Amino acid sequence: NEVLLVESEKLTAVGQLAASIAHEIRNPLTSLKGFVQLIEHKVPEVNKEYFTIMKEELGRIELITSELLFLAKPQAYEFRNQQVNKIIQDVVLLLGSQALINRIEIKTENLECLPAILCIGQQLKQVFINLIKNAMEAMPEGGVIQIIASMPSTSLMLIRVIDQGIGIPKELIAKIGSPFYTTKENGTGLGMITTIKIIQSHGGNVDISSVEGVGTTVDVYLPVVPSVTA
Numbered sequence: 001n002e003v004l005l006v007e008s009e010k011l012t013a014v015g016q017l018a019a020s021i022a023h024e025i026r027n028p029l030t031s032l033k034g035f036v037q038l039i040e041h042k043v044p045e046v047n048k049e050y051f052t053i054m055k056e057e058l059g060r061i062e063l064i065t066s067e068l069l070f071l072a073k074p075q076a077y078e079f080r081n082q083q084v085n086k087i088i089q090d091v092v093l094l095l096g097s098q099a100l101i102n103r104i105e106i107k108t109e110n111l112e113c114l115p116a117i118l119c120i121g122q123q124l125k126q127v128f129i130n131l132i133k134n135a136m137e138a139m140p141e142g143g144v145i146q147i148i149a150s151m152p153s154t155s156l157m158l159i160r161v162i163d164q165g166i167g168i169p170k171e172l173i174a175k176i177g178s179p180f181y182t183t184k185e186n187g188t189g190l191g192m193i194t195t196i197k198i199i200q201s202h203g204g205n206v207d208i209s210s211v212e213g214v215g216t217t218v219d220v221y222l223p224v225v226p227s228v229t230a
């Protein structure tokens, strides 16, 4: 319990920091983008590739700030009664074509056992997007991602996201969810902290287990009646 408390305090501080950073970066970024676009077709052909690079890098800054903003956004949303089943189905549909391109099959199991709960649908959607994206990114050779739902008790739901990816070395599992921790060249290291924060604000928690070279399982526990702390 003590650990959990410290963890959520840390997240709050991170959230505040994130909000101010994102805010400070947004405006200059917008004007930079505008001017880059403006002068792009006024330069000699030979310099065009610099513009491609500049636009890519600006896009990356934009991605990071939008993730930061999402992370820091005050919980102005309302908790509404929603079907978790439906939320997950929507995400699977959303990521379907990307999965196909990467030769990945997303299989769901038993989702219909999940009851409707009071939740912020948009945020839970983000959680499953983050988890399935991580699973896909861990499987460069393709494979199967399983999403298995169950009810460990009448008041608790468990959604498991199982991949056949590269796995995570034991000593690095603890680092996941630290802000900006990433092992990817193009990662932001903000996906898991966002995921954990959202699930905790719904009164639940996230468990990660992994075997290198075999795959990773992320367990999302959500109470049916949340003790809302958002």
Ligand code: ADP
Residues within 6 Å of the ligand: 130, 134, 135, 138, 163, 165, 166, 167, 168, 176, 177, 181, 182, 183, 184, 186, 187, 188, 189, 190, 191, 192, 193, 216
């Ligand atoms: P990002 O995806 O931008 O790197 P995340 O916070 O989503 O940031 O994930 C942080 C790190 O956790 C990843 O860079 C990766 O090393 C590890 N990770 C998360 N999910 C998985 C997974 N399913 N398989 C292997 N590694 C993972």
Ligand code: MG
Residues within 6 Å of the ligand: 130, 133, 134, 191, 192
């Ligand atoms: Mg990620």
